[in-house]
Amino acid sequence: MTARKRFLVALAGASALSVLATVAVLVGPASAHKDPVTAQQLKAYQDALMEEVRKGDLLFHGDDAIAKQMGVKLTATGxxxxMCHPMTADTHPHTFPKFQAQMAKFATLRDMINWCIEKPNQGEKIESxxxxxxxxxxxIYWSNTGSVLIPGRY
Amino acid sequence: MSELEQDRREIASVLQQPGARPDPSLKITRRTFIHRSCLVGAATVAETFAWWPLLNTLDIANAADAPFKFAWISDTHLYPKSLNTRFVEKTVRAVKEVQAMTPPADFLIFGGDLAQLGTVEELELGVELLKEVKIRKVYIPGEHDWYLDMGKKWGELFGQANWTFDHKGVRFVGLDTISRAPDYWSMKKMSPKERMDHMSVLDGTVAGPWAGVGRDQLDWLQKTLSNWDRGKPVIIFSHNPLYEYYPPWNFWVRDWRDVNEVLKPYTKVTNIHGHVHQVLYNEIGTMRSIGMLATSWPWPYAPEGVPKLTRPMIRVDPGDPYDGVGWSPWSVSAQDKVDTEYVMWGRKEVFAQSVEDSFANIPEILRPRIADNMYPY
Structure with a gap:
C-alpha cells in the first residue's frame, strides 16, 4: 500500500470515528437521562429506529440487495x-413470548422469525x-404499533 | 373517523338498504364429503377422493336447464420450476382433481395470477400444467400476469380479458379488474421489471389503488346484461372482489359504486373472485360475493373490514404448504341451485370451529410499509 493510500485509509477511519463520536456525544449513555432531552436527540433516536425499520422492511419484502449487503439468505424459494404477512399481518409480535405449537417450545419472536426462514422459506437461519x-x-414491531400486548395469546 | 371507516359506512348506507338482499334462493348451505375414501376403502378410490376433504356448498335456486358443474382454480403464482417446485406441485394437484371430477365439469375458470412475476416462462409453464385439464377452459387475468409486458403475452395465450357466454340458463361474465392501474411507472421511468415488482407486492404502496372495472368495461357490462332476464342467474368472475373490503391490499375495485349501479336491477348475481387467497363471503345489495382459495399460499384476513357475513377460515399451519390452499368445484342443479365447495387440502373443516382456531383470532393494528417509498415516510 502506498503512503498516499495509507493516509486516505487512516483519514477515512478517523472521519468515521469522529462521526460516531459525535453521535455518541449526542445520544450516548454518558449523559443519558441526566439532562432534558432535546428535539435534536429525539430526532436522532427516531432516525436510528427508522433506519432499522427501513432495512427490516426491505428484508421482509425479499429485497435481494439488502440481504446480500447484510450477508443473509432468508429464502431459497422466491x-x-x-408474501404471507402483508404489512406484517399475522406475525403478532405482541403475543410473544409464548408456547409456539410449530416448534413445540416456549418461543420468542426471534425464534419464530428463524422458524419461518428455515421452514416455509427454506432459507438460512440468522444469528439471534x-x-x-x-x-x-x-x-415487525414498528408496523404493529398500536397492537395491544397480549403475551402468550395462542 | 378514518377514510376506510367512512367508505364502509357509505357501503352500508348505499348498498345495504333494509330488505335489499340477494334472492332468497341464493343461500349458502354446507355439504361435507369427508374422506369418502375412508368409507370406500379401496386404494384407487382413495387416491381419487382423498382430494375432497371438505366441500362447502352454496345453493342458487331457479336455474332452468340441465344440471352441470364447473371448476375454479386461481392464484397459482407460478415461479419457474428451477426456483420453486411447491407452487408447481400444488397446481398439478388442483389440475388433477378438476380433471377427476365426477360428473365432469363443463368448464374450468382460471381466476387470474397464473404467474408470479408475469414472465413468458411462468405463463407458458401455467399453460403447460393446465393442459392436463381437457375440458373447456376460460381465463381472466390477475395483476401478476399483466404488468411486466402490460398483458401482451397473456393476451397472446388467452385472448380477450373480458368476455361473456350463456351456459344452460346462466349468463357467465368474465371481468378484467386488473389492467386499469393509474400510471405509476412513466414519470419514474421504471423498467418493466420494476413496474412488475411494485405490482407484485400486495402491501406495496407505489402501485396504489390499481383494481377497477373502468367506465368502458362497465358500459360493456351494462350492454351485455341488457338482454338478460333480470330474474335469471348471472355469475360474474373477477380477480378482485367487486366491493370494498381492504383497499390497501386492493381487496376491492375502486369503482364498486358504479358496478353496483349496473348490477342493481338483477336479482340473482353471484360474484366469484380470487386475489384474496381466503374464505370470504359478502352480500352487497342484491349481489353475493364469494372469495376463493389460492393454490399457492393463503393470505391472512385484513386487519379491518372483513365482511360480517364471512365465517372465518381456520388458522393455517405455515409449516404445511398444502394447508389453507386449494380450489373449488361448483355445480348448478336442474332447479338452478349453484353449489360451491371449498376444497382445502388436508382439512376436515375449512371454517374455524372456535375463536382460538380462527385465522382472524388475534386483533392487530398495522401500519403500511415505508421502504418502497421515498423518505420522509
Whole structure:
C-alpha cells in the first residue's frame, strides 16, 4: 500500500470515528437521562429506529440487495416474509413470548422469525442478535404499533 | 373517523338498504364429503377422493336447464420450476382433481395470477400444467400476469380479458379488474421489471389503488346484461372482489359504486373472485360475493373490514404448504341451485370451529410499509 493510500485509509477511519463520536456525544449513555432531552436527540433516536425499520422492511419484502449487503439468505424459494404477512399481518409480535405449537417450545419472536426462514422459506437461519434480526424485529414491531400486548395469546 | 371507516359506512348506507338482499334462493348451505375414501376403502378410490376433504356448498335456486358443474382454480403464482417446485406441485394437484371430477365439469375458470412475476416462462409453464385439464377452459387475468409486458403475452395465450357466454340458463361474465392501474411507472421511468415488482407486492404502496372495472368495461357490462332476464342467474368472475373490503391490499375495485349501479336491477348475481387467497363471503345489495382459495399460499384476513357475513377460515399451519390452499368445484342443479365447495387440502373443516382456531383470532393494528417509498415516510 502506498503512503498516499495509507493516509486516505487512516483519514477515512478517523472521519468515521469522529462521526460516531459525535453521535455518541449526542445520544450516548454518558449523559443519558441526566439532562432534558432535546428535539435534536429525539430526532436522532427516531432516525436510528427508522433506519432499522427501513432495512427490516426491505428484508421482509425479499429485497435481494439488502440481504446480500447484510450477508443473509432468508429464502431459497422466491417466497418473502411479506408474501404471507402483508404489512406484517399475522406475525403478532405482541403475543410473544409464548408456547409456539410449530416448534413445540416456549418461543420468542426471534425464534419464530428463524422458524419461518428455515421452514416455509427454506432459507438460512440468522444469528439471534444479528443486525438482520434486529432490523426484522424493528420493522415487525414498528408496523404493529398500536397492537395491544397480549403475551402468550395462542 | 378514518377514510376506510367512512367508505364502509357509505357501503352500508348505499348498498345495504333494509330488505335489499340477494334472492332468497341464493343461500349458502354446507355439504361435507369427508374422506369418502375412508368409507370406500379401496386404494384407487382413495387416491381419487382423498382430494375432497371438505366441500362447502352454496345453493342458487331457479336455474332452468340441465344440471352441470364447473371448476375454479386461481392464484397459482407460478415461479419457474428451477426456483420453486411447491407452487408447481400444488397446481398439478388442483389440475388433477378438476380433471377427476365426477360428473365432469363443463368448464374450468382460471381466476387470474397464473404467474408470479408475469414472465413468458411462468405463463407458458401455467399453460403447460393446465393442459392436463381437457375440458373447456376460460381465463381472466390477475395483476401478476399483466404488468411486466402490460398483458401482451397473456393476451397472446388467452385472448380477450373480458368476455361473456350463456351456459344452460346462466349468463357467465368474465371481468378484467386488473389492467386499469393509474400510471405509476412513466414519470419514474421504471423498467418493466420494476413496474412488475411494485405490482407484485400486495402491501406495496407505489402501485396504489390499481383494481377497477373502468367506465368502458362497465358500459360493456351494462350492454351485455341488457338482454338478460333480470330474474335469471348471472355469475360474474373477477380477480378482485367487486366491493370494498381492504383497499390497501386492493381487496376491492375502486369503482364498486358504479358496478353496483349496473348490477342493481338483477336479482340473482353471484360474484366469484380470487386475489384474496381466503374464505370470504359478502352480500352487497342484491349481489353475493364469494372469495376463493389460492393454490399457492393463503393470505391472512385484513386487519379491518372483513365482511360480517364471512365465517372465518381456520388458522393455517405455515409449516404445511398444502394447508389453507386449494380450489373449488361448483355445480348448478336442474332447479338452478349453484353449489360451491371449498376444497382445502388436508382439512376436515375449512371454517374455524372456535375463536382460538380462527385465522382472524388475534386483533392487530398495522401500519403500511415505508421502504418502497421515498423518505420522509
Amino acid at each position: 417466497m418473502a416474509c411479506a 442478535d444479528s443486525d438482520a434480526m434486529k432490523a426484522l424485529e424493528a420493522y
